Amino acid sequence: MADPDYRALLATAVAEARRGLAEGGIPIGAALYRDDGVLLGCGHNRRVQENDPSIHGETDAFRKAGRQRSYRDTIMVTTLAPCWYCSGLVRQFNIGTVVVGESVTFSGGIDWLRESGVRVIDLADPECIAMMRDFIAAHPALWNEDIGEA
Amino acid sequence: MADPDYRALLATAVAEARRGLAEGGIPIGAALYRDDGVLLGCGHNRRVQENDPSIHGETDAFRKAGRQRSYRDTIMVTTLAPCWYCSGLVRQFNIGTVVVGESVTFSGGIDWLRESGVRVIDLADPECIAMMRDFIAAHPALWNEDIGEA
Numbered sequence: 001m002a003d004p005d006y007r008a009l010l011a012t013a014v015a016e017a018r019r020g021l022a023e024g025g026i027p028i029g030a031a032l033y034r035d036d037g038v039l040l041g042c043g044h045n046r047r048v049q050e051n052d053p054s055i056h057g058e059t060d061a062f063r064k065a066g067r068q069r070s071y072r073d074t075i076m077v078t079t080l081a082p083c084w085y086c087s088g089l090v091r092q093f094n095i096g097t098v099v100v101g102e103s104v105t106f107s108g109g110i111d112w113l114r115e116s117g118v119r120v121i122d123l124a125d126p127e128c129i130a131m132m133r134d135f136i137a138a139h140p141a142l143w144n145e146d147i148g149e150a
Numbered sequence: 151m152a153d154p155d156y157r158a159l160l161a162t163a164v165a166e167a168r169r170g171l172a173e174g175g176i177p178i179g180a181a182l183y184r185d186d187g188v189l190l191g192c193g194h195n196r197r198v199q200e201n202d203p204s205i206h207g208e209t210d211a212f213r214k215a216g217r218q219r220s221y222r223d224t225i226m227v228t229t230l231a232p233c234w235y236c237s238g239l240v241r242q243f244n245i246g247t248v249v250v251g252e253s254v255t256f257s258g259g260i261d262w263l264r265e266s267g268v269r270v271i272d273l274a275d276p277e278c279i280a281m282m283r284d285f286i287a288a289h290p291a292l293w294n295e296d297i298g299e300a
Contacts, residue, residue, distance in 0.1 A: 047217065053243075054204075054213035063204035067197065069300045088238020088259070093203075093298035109238070148243035150219045 004037055006099045006121055009077045010128075012042050013101065016057065017079045017131060020044035026139075026146055027131050030057035030078040032065045035097070040074065041065030047146055056146075058086035062093075071095045079128045081108035083147055091116055101128030105136060106147070156249045156271055159183055159227045160278075162192050163251065166207065167229045167281060170194035176289075176296055177281050180207035180228040182215045185247070190224065191215030197296055206296075208236035212243075221245045229278045231258035233297055241266055251278030255286060256297070 009031065016029025023046075031042035043060025047053050058078050068074070071093045076082075079101040082090060087109025090098055097119040103110055110120050136143045144150045159181065166179025173196075181192035193210025197203055208228050218224070221243045226232075229251040232240060237259025240248055247269040253260055260270050286293045294300045 051217055052213055053215075053217050054209050054239075059204050059209075063202055067201055067203050067295065069295070071298065084238040084242035085235070086238070088234040088236070088241075091238075092234035145217065145219065148221060 004033070004035065004075070006077070006123060007125075009033055009075065009099060010079070010101050010123055010125060012039065013057070013077045013079045014125075014127065014131075016042050016044040016061075017128075020046070020049075020057075021131070021135070023049050025049045026142060027135050028057040028078070028080050030061040030076065032061045032095075033075045033077060035073045035075055040068070045146070048142070053146075056083065056086050058082050058089060062089060075099060079125075080132055081106055081110045081122075082113075083108045087113050090118060097121065099123065101125045102132065104129050105132040154183070154185065154187055154225065156227070156273060157275075159187075159225065159249060160229070160251055160273055160275060162189065163207070163227045163229045164275075164277065164281075166192050166194040166211075167278075170196070170199075170207075171281070171285070173199050175199045176292060177285050178207040178228070178230050180211040180226065182211045182245075183225045183227060185223045185225055190218070195296070198292070203296075206233065206236050208232050208239060212239060225249060229275075230282055231256055231260045231272075232263075233258045237263050240268060247271065249273065251275045252282065254279050255282040 012031040013029040017027040021027035026045040029044040041064030046055040075097040081103035162181040167177040171177035175198040176195040179194040191214030196205040231253035
């Protein structure tokens with residue numbers, strides 16, 4: 001099978017991130033796709049909106065996708081490189097591919113995922129980089145809280 | 151400060167696991183404590199009950215504790231060694247100590263946590279071992295689904 005158009009998949013995650021930003025939240029979005037292009041679930045960080053530190057973009061997309069028998073043929077698409085929490089999610093459930101919008105502002109666990117056999121595609125997307133850079137500059141305490149650096 | 155009575159803390163996680171079992175779910179419970187003994191949150195796996203694969207015992211306890219400025223002085227107590235997903239949670243948020251009821255039926259990421267500086271206390275509790283052993287024997291497919299081995 002030909003590779004999916006990863007930039008088209010990323011657009012879903014970016015739309016989620018922008019929705020989060022509009023809600024006053026941390027602008028990180030994610031989507032879980034089947035590798036044939038079917039969207040299983042998407043979501044965004046809602047630490048601020050729901051006072052819930054457990055909802056990262058990736059965990060929200062994973063939850064929205066419901067119970068799946070296997071994740072081997074799924075693609076986790078996220079606007080920002082996954083933190084250890086979300087990298088652990090990917091590894092535990094054997095998600096085959098991770099597409100990240102960027103890893104410039106935060107690199108998370110992507111090297112660890114690569115070493116453990118996950119295919120990681122980094123799109124180095126300028127829009128994603130600018131969105132996180134602007135957010136971190138404007139809300140450093142909130143960002144640090146979200147990655148446990150508070 | 152003297153070490154807390156870890157077996158007393160484990161009792162909270164065991165009670166959560168038993169609640170999950172009574173609900174027809176996977177019997178894994180967890181509790182997040184401050185190291186002065188204050189309970190911040192507790193919960194249990196609810197994959198079956200809510201059809202939600204994102205709710206492991208540890209992520210539920212973390213969520214129930216709400217937003218915290220720092221986790222350095224917290225203790226994650228769980229009936230079973232944390233999987234990669236929950237180990238990643240511990241590492242990302244710099245939870246200082248993890249107490250596991252057992253790591254015989256599943257060892258998860260506890261060696262990785264130890265290597266990254268987390269204090270891991272394994273109580274090798276016979277009740278926890280028996281509870282998981284019985285559950286895995288009775289529901290192997292469900293257990294495999296919960297750890298991404300389906």
